[in-house]
Amino acid sequence: MHKLYDKKQHKKNSLLNAAFDLFTAKGIEKTSISDITLNAKVAKGTFYLYFKSKYDIYYKLISHKSSELFGKATQAMEKEHLRSLNEKIIFLVDHIINELARNPKLLKFISKNLSWAFFKEAVTGTPDSDNFDFQGFYLTMLKEDAATIEEPEIMLYTIVELVNATCHNAILYGEPATIDTLKPFLYRDINSIIDNHKV
């Protein structure tokens, strides 16, 4: 019988969803565990059956949400048959930006929290069964062009930070321009960055 299991999962998911909504709406510091359990319609004590603390649920959320986002982009890319590294990266970036533009709450959450530290850990750390295998993916992608790219990690880092930083305001507030206005410039800049790293 799966009923008990489902019920358990249901409580946990209620908590995760409630936490996500509240973290994006008020930030982690202004969100209390009472808030979360109240929104999840679950007793206060129940929280501690699934998570150790506010920060525990927080990191699990980042992991889960970013894994989902990158996974989808990767799957979409694999369907296309892109040859050059430039094309691949631009495709991934574009796919992610579009996803985030459609889901600003996710953007708000990811953008503030998806630090390079996290990214790095995901790429180099032990692959996690729950989450997307960044490591495997990026190694494959870059290997093909590894020979021609000087300091590939710096390149990736620069692009990730640039995209993250510029898109945040553009999508959420249209500042200093809408994301559609920004995109051509941004993609031109990304291409320049990749080219700057070619030996």
Add this chain to the structure above:
Amino acid sequence: MHKLYDKKQHKKNSLLNAAFDLFTAKGIEKTSISDITLNAKVAKGTFYLYFKSKYDIYYKLISHKSSELFGKATQAMEKEHLRSLNEKIIFLVDHIINELARNPKLLKFISKNLSWAFFKEAVTGTPDSDNFDFQGFYLTMLKEDAATIEEPEIMLYTIVELVNATCHNAILYGEPATIDTLKPFLYRDINSIIDNHKV
């Protein structure tokens, strides 16, 4: 004699310094006013003689510190006689990066808090007697080249966000490379970005 005035200034500065240290070390949310007054060696009530709340002292700090940082960079630049826009911007960026590399606490504080929203407001808002006149400066700098730059605001925005985002980890953690390793790539990328905006 200005004994009283000096004493007051001293208390205010103690509070500002304590707040700065704590904000960079623990973040604003985890810093309590008790923490601040304790570190400033001042009674709790004294805090409220100078600031309305934690957020009041916070905004005053951002304003003050960023004003100082940009002001110094600007003064240094004016001593050099640089002709091209590329040279000017690279000079400013380099000056600021060097300053921040020497003062990681300042970097930590500025980087997390100096949003584009703030920058924009400083550039377009009413000039403040206390703080550096961003507006006057950037208008002058860009005016000379305005005709040849497409969407100068997007260009500036992109550069500011790129520098801010990439330097943060590089300086503080040497990730994914030290700032000195990063610099040549970064400056090449900035030059590309500027060039991409030239008509």
Add this chain to the structure above:
Amino acid sequence: MHKLYDKKQHKKNSLLNAAFDLFTAKGIEKTSISDITLNAKVAKGTFYLYFKSKYDIYYKLISHKSSELFGKATQAMEKEHLRSLNEKIIFLVDHIINELARNPKLLKFISKNLSWAFFKEAVTGTPDSDNFDFQGFYLTMLKEDAATIEEPEIMLYTIVELVNATCHNAILYGEPATIDTLKPFLYRDINSIIDNHKV
């Protein structure tokens, strides 16, 4: 078994009793919530599980205590079979005065706080399940004599205020005379007031 319910009721009553004692002893303004929880032998936070603020517990106390006092007097009166309005009112007043003389703490609390505004609201407001139904009672009592009384509300008001004001010092301090010395004069005066309102 109702163990949990009983425990909760016990805590709530501890708080109500402690608050009552302190309000009569020091007044509401000089009573802190710390005082109340300390006297109730309950943690500070517990207070907020039952009451929203100091004023919340205060109004609930007034409501409760006055309801009890008037309810008892009414019940006693109904056992007697008094015919005239004068007799009824004197009986009620006497019963209440005796009760308050036996319980000076209650007098102290009620007398300071049972304003006409409150009385009026109790008489005209929506009947509350928890508290005594003033409305039903006084309407019944006065209806029988309504035809013969000019301005019954003014009459009632005058009597309530007179009794309240004169008994306070008499009972608590024997000033300017003990309540027993005062009574015959007071009841003669009340009879005169009622008669003055007869058409």
Add this chain to the structure above:
Amino acid sequence: MHKLYDKKQHKKNSLLNAAFDLFTAKGIEKTSISDITLNAKVAKGTFYLYFKSKYDIYYKLISHKSSELFGKATQAMEKEHLRSLNEKIIFLVDHIINELARNPKLLKFISKNLSWAFFKEAVTGTPDSDNFDFQGFYLTMLKEDAATIEEPEIMLYTIVELVNATCHNAILYGEPATIDTLKPFLYRDINSIIDNHKV
């Protein structure tokens, strides 16, 4: 030279006036000494040059204000040539009620605070040079009729409390009737009370 003296008195009066305004507007407990000095446009420390505490200025105000009120009523009465005790008392009461109706702030202040305890002390205590001589006056007034009045103090007490209690709501809120509607009933009741005390 009177300048220094005037200035001193000026500060003291500013404080008294500010305190009076604030006490009537917010009550003594919700009024802080900062409030008072701020409204009086005087430095905080100056308060302590003239008064020992919030309660000190409070009692001085009651003394002063009630003295003024009763003094005026007495002076007015002496101009009339009233013979009976009933006429005298009704005249005094009417004069005071009219004064208070014209000055609701004074009513608010006096009514809440002019307890019988205070009245008693004023009547029996040592005459104060600053304030009206209640003692001398009431002894004279009652002496003439002393022989014919049983328990004159109880009578006075009853009237004072009745007037105080009934007029407060009537003047300030028109509840349960305006003061003008109430007056005929009240004066009839007062006459009854006096008559009830005649041997």
Add this chain to the structure above:
DNA sequence: TATGAATGAGGGTTCATTCAT
């Protein structure tokens, strides 16, 4: 598992009072 009553440390803030100027 699931609950929610209970806790008490710690948060921000106010304010009577003092004292060097």
Add this chain to the structure above:
DNA sequence: CATGAATGAACCCTCATTCAT
């Protein structure tokens, strides 16, 4: 006399965490 900066105790209230049910 007059000032107002400085103090720190005490205020109300929130909340993460525990635990008996």
